Amino acid sequence: MKLTKIKNEIQNALTQGFVDKDIIGNEEMVPRFILNAKGDTMRDHIDHELIHCSSFIFVIAFITEGALTPLKVKLADLARRGIKGRILTSDYLEFNSPKMFYELKKLKNVEVRIADIHTFHAKGYIFNHNDVYQTAIIGSSNLTEAAVATNYEWNLRVTSYQDGEITRKIIEEIENQWKKSHSLTEKWIEGYKIKYEKSQQRYLKAKIEEEIPEYETSKEINPNLMQQEALTNIENIRSNGAQRALVISTTGTGKTYLGAFDVKKFSPDKFLYIVHREQILDKTISSFKKILSNEPAEAFGKVSGNSKDFEGKYLFATIQTLSRDNWLERFDKDEFNYILVDETHRAGAESYKKVLNYFTPQFMLGMTATPDRMDNFNLYELFDYNIAYEIRLQKALDENMLCPFHYIGITDYEVDGQITDDTSQLNWLVSEDRVDYVIKQTEYYSYSGEALQGLIFCSRTEEAKRLAETLSLKRHPSKALTGETPQWEREKIIEELEQRKIEYIITVDVFNEGIDIPCVNQVVMLRNTQSSIVFIQQLGRGLRKSENKKYVTVIDFIGNYKNNYLIPIALVGDKSRDKNSARDDLELNEIAGISTVNFSDIAKEKIYQSINNTSLDSMKILHDDYEDLKARLGRVPFLLDFQSFGTVNSSVFIKKYRNYYQFLLKMKEEFHLTHAEEEILTFISAELTNGKRIVELLLLEEILECDGQLVKGDFIKSVREKGIFYNESVEKSVEQVMSLEFFKKANRKKYGMEQIVKDNKNIYQISEKFKNSFENNPDFKLLVLDAIKAGLENAKEYDITKPFSLYQRYSRKDVCRIIGWTEGDSSTVYGYKVKENVCPIFVTYSKSDAIEDSIKYQDKFINRDIFQWYTRHNVKIDSNEMKKILNKNTTIQLFIKKNDDEGSDFYYFGEVNVVQAEQEEFQVNSDKIEPIVKVQLKLKNTVRQDKYKLFEK
Incomplete structure (x- = not known):
């Protein structure tokens, strides 16, 4: 019987694929x-x-x-x-x-x-x-x-x-x-x-030239596209009279060459390059010599612990040497007309302050990969808020500037149901069984290239030392490098890794930044992820391109850590503080280009639990995000700023505080609104700023630009010219929303009861209170316009030519607003509702354990084109309700969420048509059976494979 069923399923699937698209086939077979x-x-x-x-x-x-x-x-x-x-x-x-x-x-x-x-x-x-x-x-x-x-x-x-x-x-x-x-x-x-090695000889040179940056193989070194854009921006900043600029660029994207190109263009009488570590000075000088190839060798001087070449035109100095009084005072304050500060996020240190306050150059350029520091130093203020160029990890990968990586997230060592956590003892972390487990996994996931050259990040100094000893005894020669390791020994250990004398350097946080070891082909993370910044810094240690590797293997051992939620957020660069976004990040497979993210089943479950158990929008987190952006802008940031810089999503502030004004008060900022003004701002923020329908936002924007009134016909013409979906139903719905008729009494009261916009003889007008406040209270005007602009920015995520956008999220209330119903309808929709020839269907795919088995319907995807859906029980196929659903004039829209952890929002999967409906019986309880209808819904748009995977049971 079972085999016959499978045969029938295959026949249906093949028929759907090759004969008749309207036949229903199982997705596994279509x-x-x-x-x-x-x-x-x-x-x-x-x-x-x-x-x-x-x-x-x-x-x-x-x-x-x-x-x-x-x-x-x-x-x-x-x-x-x-x-x-x-x-x-x-x-x-x-x-x-x-x-x-x-x-x-x-x-x-x-x-x-x-x-x-x-x-x-x-x-x-x-x-x-x-x-x-x-x-x-x-x-x-x-x-x-x-x-x-x-x-x-x-x-x-x-x-x-x-x-x-x-x-x-x-x-x-x-x-x-x-x-x-x-x-x-x-x-x-x-x-x-x-045989392989012989065949590779004739291709070897071509391969090397293909795998390393163009400027490394060309006789004449020219800036790449990123550098060209950055150079233009720096020149524009200087042309506007600015004396300082900042470049933010992730490690491995050619910052040093960029600086050299700009110095060549500026042509200074005397130039100073400041760096915090002596071991990278020689490489820096070598890079500058390639760009400034017309300059004689004696033009380049080094000022460090072992060298004092003060007479060179181009001086390269360590901050430790330069900040000493006896060396600093050898220079006139205006001796250098161009100063370049590398790793400039360190400029908050006293040594840097001393040097930078001493000199008065014509122009100063700062370069850093990590401006987001966790201290009170404002790097952006130091460079007068002039950000010339910014390229972060994802963009650099897309632009093929970095070596691709394959991130592997696996569960840490486990015994008797116990696994590493935030309180694990040292003896557990360095136990022979755990080390054997780590070796087994690192050997299995391996590395690119001829020999293993890896970095291991662990949580404490003693752990690094013990791990190095144990790994070495197990035929994986390793050395610990910690904050206690002197500079000469650090350089020696790095050289041993480069020369393949050891396989691993084991460290804590010493290698988070400023270290350039292109040969690294495996990064191992044996510690809790404390911050996204540190996670990316450590990941980045392996991303510099090298002719001996095609990718980097990143192996993350995931224990029972509270901060596991940070991992997918850091990998994607997601700062939205939105839990749904974090869950989506966890499902990503490709990160950028050919780089991938892969979690084992167990590790993924641990991260999912961490996301559910963590408050991503705590006051501390939002306060820190606010202060970071305020430091960057040099002023109070607003919702639009957060949206523009890809940080906290405006919905997070609004859900938590009703409006951004309330959050600003928490931040002790001086803004003042009356109660009535805050009601209007709350309405705009809570109902419109999500951008899920752009029409109301445009109406408010245009009416405020026209002193509070707007000809209805002119607005309609403007909307249609922009290609926005607009018909009589939308027009009616927008007017209901803006007059507050859409809302229940409780929300109308919350929003002030008075119409926001009313239609007066084909003239749209804002209320008198709104108009007076907008004209007389600059704080109110600023916050209203900000909420509108943030909403317009959010609207860019949606297809404005259609009422709903595929795979975007909507609440029942959102759906009712967009299809032209009232807010009152959203409370009666539950699973579905038919009204005015429209039927939205809302499905929770994995039902909660709290729901009785008697009402856990088997709603599911049959394939990427067909969704099996059940009506409420006690519904007959010939009922008035089913007749409306089966009516060809009824538009059915399908919305699905994975489970109740995801809150009130559902993914939109598009318009569907009924292709089959049949009467069934439903066992309500042991002694009661009621009728129910099983419906096969055909999706207008075949579900994308990655979205289909989200709902696999």
Whole structure:
């Protein structure tokens, strides 16, 4: 019976895919065309199939370590479940590296063989489902980073029953080639290695030139696009009379060359470069010499502990030497007409203050990767709030300035149900069992390049020393480098890592910044994430490009830490303080370009729990965000500022404080509104600033620009010219909202009862109170305009040509407003409601344990085109309610949220049509049965694969 059902499902799926799109097929079986579109990549589909299969086989000619590394997390989870696989690959064209074959041998649940075909060029992924049916993805994608994520590829996913001809042919051919192939052994790899190395000689030079920045291989060094833009901005700042500017650029993006290019353009009589550590001076001077190639060698001087070349035109000095009175006073105050301060976030230190207060240059440039300091020093004020250029991690990865990374989040060592947490004792952290576990994981997830050159961050100095000793004893030579390590020894240890004499440097926070070790190809995090800033600083230690690596492996051992929620937020650079955004961050797979983020199932659950248990909008967090932005701007920041700089979402302030005015009062700022003025501001903030419908915002903006009144026809014409969705229903709805008729009495009272905008003989007018306050209270005017502008900024996230935007979130109240109902309707919608030929359906996909089993309906996706939905019980198919739903003139909109943890907002999945409805019976309790209707809803827009994955049970 079960096999017959599966046969029918496959027949329906194939019919939907190849014969009739209106037939309903199971998503696991419906044919899909995959070409690496946004949210619908080969990697997404491979991950999805691996989660659901009972075994698998990849028949792939070309495989890279960079594609295999993120896949290892899924394969490890499968191994824990006892699911095995096979990989048939090749030595065709000597594309696959010997090291990649060694990585394949580490997969304990995967058998690997080498095809005995010289021209083996197959690309197929086959997933078995309990020996009943198979899913195959066949097309153009090899298992390489770009082929499964970013390249324009063509692949087809099809499903076949075990007796089907296509399955028989595929499996028959696989088994035929498998028998002819030979097992992957170390002996075979060693033999292949000789052949591989010979074939690589003719490509070696071209490969190196391709992998390192253009300015490293070109005789004439020219600025890249980022540097060109930054140089233009710096010049514009100087042209406007400014004497200082700041560049914020993540490590590895060419800040030093940028500074040299600008110095060349400025052509100073004498130039000073200030740095905090002597060991990077020589590299800096070397870079400047390349750009200033026309200058003689004697033009460059170094002022440090061991060198005092004061006469050079271009001086490079450490702050420790320069800040001493006997050396500083050798210079005139105006001796340098251009000063460049590297790692300038340190300029709050007394040594820097002393030097920078002493000199009076014509121009000073500051450069830093980490301006967000956790102290009271205002870096932005020091540079007169002139930010010439800013490039953070995600943008730098997108622009291919940094080495891609594969982040692996796995659970920390566990024994007897215990796992590391914030209070773990040192003996636990350095126990032999934990170290063995760490070694096992780091060896499994490996690194790019010929030799391991890694950094390990741990939580305390003694831990670093003990770990270094234990790892060394276990054939992983390591050295601890802590705050106690003298400078000469630090440099020696770094040199040992670069020369491959040791495999790991183990440190606490010493390497958070200012260290340049391009060879690092593995970063291991054995500590709690205390802040997003430190997390990115430590991650960034491995992101500088090097000819010996193609990516960096970042292995994060996740324990029972309260701050686990910071991990996805830091990786994405999400400062919105919104829990829903944090949950979305956790589901990301690709971060930027070919970089990936991968969590094991257990680690992901720990982070999810941390997000749910953490207050992201505490007063302390919002206060710190406020002070950071205030320091950056040099004035009180407003909602629009937070939106523009991608920090706290305006909705966070509004949900917590009703309006931004109340938050400003908490911050002890001097703003004054009357009670009536605050009611109006609260209305705009709570109802409009989310930007989910732009029309009300534009109406307020235009009417305030026209002294409080606006011709209705002119406004309608303006809205339509902008391409905004607008009809009679929208017009009526907007007027109800702005007159407060939309709202229940309680909210009308909260918003002051008086109409905000009324229609007076086709003239829109704001109320007299509103007009008087807007004209006479500058604080009120400022805050109202800010709320409107923040709303218009939020509206950019939505498709203004449609009433709703796919995959955006809406509350029941939002939906009622947008479709033209009243707020009162939102309290009676519950699961769904039909009114005025519109039916919004709200589904909580995973029902709460608190809900009785008798009403836990099996609402679910059948596939990415079909959603199975149940009406309320005690509904018959011939009832008036069902007749309205089944009426072809009824527009049905589908909204879904994962569970009740996500609050009141639902993702919008688009318009749906009823394709099938059938009467069923529902067991309400042991002695009561009531009718219910099961409905198959066809989505107008096929659900994107990444969004579909969010709702997998």
